[in-house]
Amino acid sequence: MENIEQLSINTIRLLGVDAINKAKSGHPGIVLGAAPMAFTLFTRHLKANPADTEWFDRDRFVLSAGHGSALLYSMLHLCGYGLTIDDLKEFRQKGSMTPGHPEYRHTKGVEMTTGPLGQGISTAVGMAIAESYMANKFNKSDIKPINHNTYVICGDGDLEEGISMEACSLAGHLALGKLIVLYDSNDIQLDGEVALTNTDSIKGKFEAMNWQYLRVEDGNDVDAIDEAIKEAKACQNKPTIIEIKTVIGYGAPNSGESAVHGAPLGEDNTKALRKALAYDYEPFDVDKSVYDFFKKTVIEKGDQADSEWSVTLQKYEKKYADDYKELMHFIDNDYEIIDENLPTYEVGSKEATRKILGKMLDQISADMPNAIGGSADLTPSTFVKGANGVFEADTRHGRNIKFGVREHAMTAIVNGITIHGGLKAFGAGFFIFSDYMKPSLRLASIMQIPSIFIFSHDTVCVGEDGPTHQPIEQLTMLRSIPNFDVIRPADAVEVKAALKIAFESKLTPTAITTTRQPLTNLSTTSEDGVRHGAYIAYEPKKKATGIIIACGSELELCIEVAKTLAQQEEYVRVVSMPSQFLFEKQDKKYQEKILPSTITKRLAVEMGHPMSWYKYSKNVYGIDTFGISSPLKYIHEYYGFTVDNLVNVYKNID
Template sequence: MEKSINAIRFLGMDAINKANSGHPGIVLGAAPVIYSLYTKHMKHTPNESKWFNRDRFILAAGHGTGMLYPTLHLSGFELTIEDLKQFRQLNSLTPGHPEYRHTDGIDATSGPLGQGIPMAIGMAIAEKYLASYFNKDKFKVIDHFTYVICGDGDLQEGITQEGMSLAGHLGLEKLIVIYDSNDIQLDGPLSMANTENVKQKYEAMNWNYIRVEDANNVDELNSAIDLAKTTNKPSIIEVKSIIGYGSSKAGDSATHGAPLGKEETRRMRKELNFDYPEFTVPEDVYHDFYEKVVVRGDKELFEWESLHEAYKEKYPELARKLRKIMESNYNYNYDEILPKYEVGTSEASRVTGGNVISKLSEEIIELIGGSADLTKSTKAKGINGDFSMENPSGRNINFGVREHAMAAIVNGLTLHNLKAFSGGFFVFSDYMKPAVRMAALMQIPSIYVFTHDSVAVGEDGPTHEPVEQLSMFRTTPNLNVYRPGDANETAYSFRSALESETTPSVIVLSRQNMDVKVETTYDEFKKGAYVISDIEDFEGIIIASGSEVGLAIDTQKELLNDGIKVRVVSVPSFDVFNKQSDKYKESILPSSVTKRLAIEMGAPDLWYRYSNNVYGIKTFGVSAPGGQAIEHFGFTVENMVKEFKKIK
């Protein structure tokens, strides 16, 4: 066992030294923790690394890949010694921080401190919901734990406190967080920034607290994890470790984020009785991992597969539904499910969005989510009651005013093959941006619903009126932003988001009513921009999104009274439209027609891609009734006609 733990340490040290980059402190200090998890506790196997009922693991302290990658290699996952030698190098399978979809055995991308624990909370919620839906007497087909290794930095982040508060409230007993507590941070002793009582803090959040005095005492560590598995609360295990254990700088912040060098590593090999050449692993270490990870894991997989086969015989319909989720096979007849809205319908898109979510939820059992204490305003609500200890089958999550954790929890739910959504005011998307970015980076189809999308919010004023947020999200790689212009476009936005496999979606909805002025189809919408109102021999184009599409159509009619013919183009999604062929783009926005006006109640900058003339908002909003605020900023037919006529 000690030799195996040292194999993790020194493979990590060798990789860091070769890269001349990395974090040796956590590798040396916490290697026993990850060894214990992988060889004794985690239900997993490299022979079926995506096994649906495996235990999940998130290295929230993502800088600790120097111990994670060696552990994956030794456990039989698809990482070779050559991969370890390419640690932190271009196009390697061993990037600086764990990357989902990139490296075998990674359940979530981590690195930005604070993101890992809330994602794990999402996974634990998913496990609890799916278990309540699918499990029957003697048939626990969904039954696994979610483990986390975190550090001081994770627990200092606000997002973590939001998430852990909610997890305690929800009683997520299959969530186990192991806290690598070494009393050191990058800048020096932890006491420079933290003097709180960890035990009292998390017990007050309804967590089970366990303390392990010595990370190198694997028996004590195993007993603590075994105890955590028996409680009816989420558990945090504080493991006292020594950063840089075994080095001459042990216990010093200097070991946190800089290589210790080959000479120091050679000295440590002798001191820790692991005197082997660089990147060399004794056969008995491989055998140890094979017996404790592969053999044990394959046995657990075989037992589950036998259980699953019997389950399919006894509960064929439930088994069919479960397989769809396990395989991410989400083929639905949206033409039948989604409501259709006739011309003349007048409804705020937030109201439409709420109705669409409810309608979809009746057919899609994997659709789950909720709002950040704004359900009455956003209308973004799951069905079957509130998810809770008493009602784990509820699909509405009361996130409370915890926007950042909400977004990361949605990512965890999505990583567990559910279709998850969040709801909040668009202006507060600033609180959620890091988690939305993580979804885009992981290529997972999380859905973020935002309402109250412009200065039309009105009386609440500039603190609640988004201006720059659309630009923030539209410039994020691999993120589809939808700002629908009426009820049908709103329904189409949700369909696009649900059909996405590798891209998250931001759906931006209005507080005020919007009219369905013309009939539209999903085939038009799904290309990101289309001609919503046309006329022969047009001499100009008005381009808009969201509530301004209706304004553009009304302006078109007024201009026609003056003998000016214009086409109106709706752009519900920049991101989708920009991916279309040049031929399609030219058919919508002919280059020969240069007289164009783009209008949107937000920052104008990105619209210059489509038009040299843009009418937007370059200041913060105002406190006034919504209609007055709109008029104050000039978004009226009269002013749009005036603006268009200015164009030469």
């Protein structure tokens, strides 16, 4: 290693440590231990142009160990991504460009939000899937417009999380050769030694999952890391994990101990660190030669690679004009749902919304060549699958991803495909198992990405499978996630609207829930209404003195209730509210039109936990116990979701 390389690595280390010291908060352990691998990756391998962070064919880099944010920010500063020394001085401060964990859409060069361990590496699998699908679709033997790697730095904690094993298992099965994981293997985690909790063989585990396993004995050996990355790149038919043995907190007096994981070094220890590393610079001082080095190895190289890609693209346009046009449509993600191609359903006909959605999604997938997704081993139940056959190692043209029973990884992977760009990704499962997906759903909302999730079997009407499979609190849970749109359609018109909203969304993930059981296609449901979140689905002949709010399978029931009440001269409006999220986005005037504050007699009805409805109605008829195993025909009676009972309930409220 040259002196300038050693100086650069120590600069990365100290910038991180100084930022953490100033903030009096952060994680110096990984910064000191993993600086050489980050350095090697960025200066010798990562194909990226800091001046153009949206360059489509850039390598993707995910810092899965998000607690190492100070390491990433130091790198981004030196590599010219626009972060200044002042930004580093503002590490973890209110409103700064350098928040506690890396935040997507906030700091240039941050490819995704990380922090919850396991999410980064799993989302990266989605990015690698997207690359692999697009490379197969667009690359020609002579011109390859899509040709990039996905790199990850992860730690012990990342690999202990279940989601990582789900995702890495699928990555191995799919032979994602362009996924390269650098594992910061330091034998230490927050609570102490890894050995206190984990004696797995990472080699054994990953080889069993069809990965290439490489090992670098000395995490400070830049050339050895470089060689391993080269070997990883050369392996095209397997993802690679490079276990790099490092010392947590390298150079600090408390290196090798968990104490250095997450506490600022402080003045004395930092002094000792500077001495140990023979690093003679003041806090936040960077030698000019270091900037020059990064300019040459990252900034200029990145600019050149980007320009070369433009030339490649021009050649591609000339020789493969139609493919080029299609590629641009992919990159711009500007396909639209073709309304008139979607199936229509006669009013009064009966069909489960899962079946309606399945048919519509099949058509959407046929019309939108960049739609890709599938189910977590539940295709015959959810009716959700991608087009064109299965996406497999040897059939990369397939757009149906068989996620297997890996709901959590599926969610992260859908997020990864979405973040990668070029494709529209969706995943599906039983609604009850959204519980398994929550951390990644939440991350999608935080990142403001339009991932799409479809959940079938959305109420206790699942029936025979019983309480373990009957959702109760899941709607409440999902509706409480900020920037998450839950749409619960009542019939074909509303399903269509929901799909259009989901596919058009730019900054919000969407979940659409569907029923197992048939519902009636209604005469008064409306796409425009769904777009407003709520609308009047039944208005009595005489002035309404009360309102029933419902959605999904309860809408037709509540319209029947209102009709029955009208016969008894009690006049009730029925509001369909498939999306509380979208209704909240409407102006006060619209909200007042649908739910006039003068009408205080209200009842919300849903076969789920009542909690999320009290905002709109002080009376809620819901279910706050676990379900029962029973054929569907007894379910409505058992819970009182019948016209007679609800008429009674309504009459007894004020």
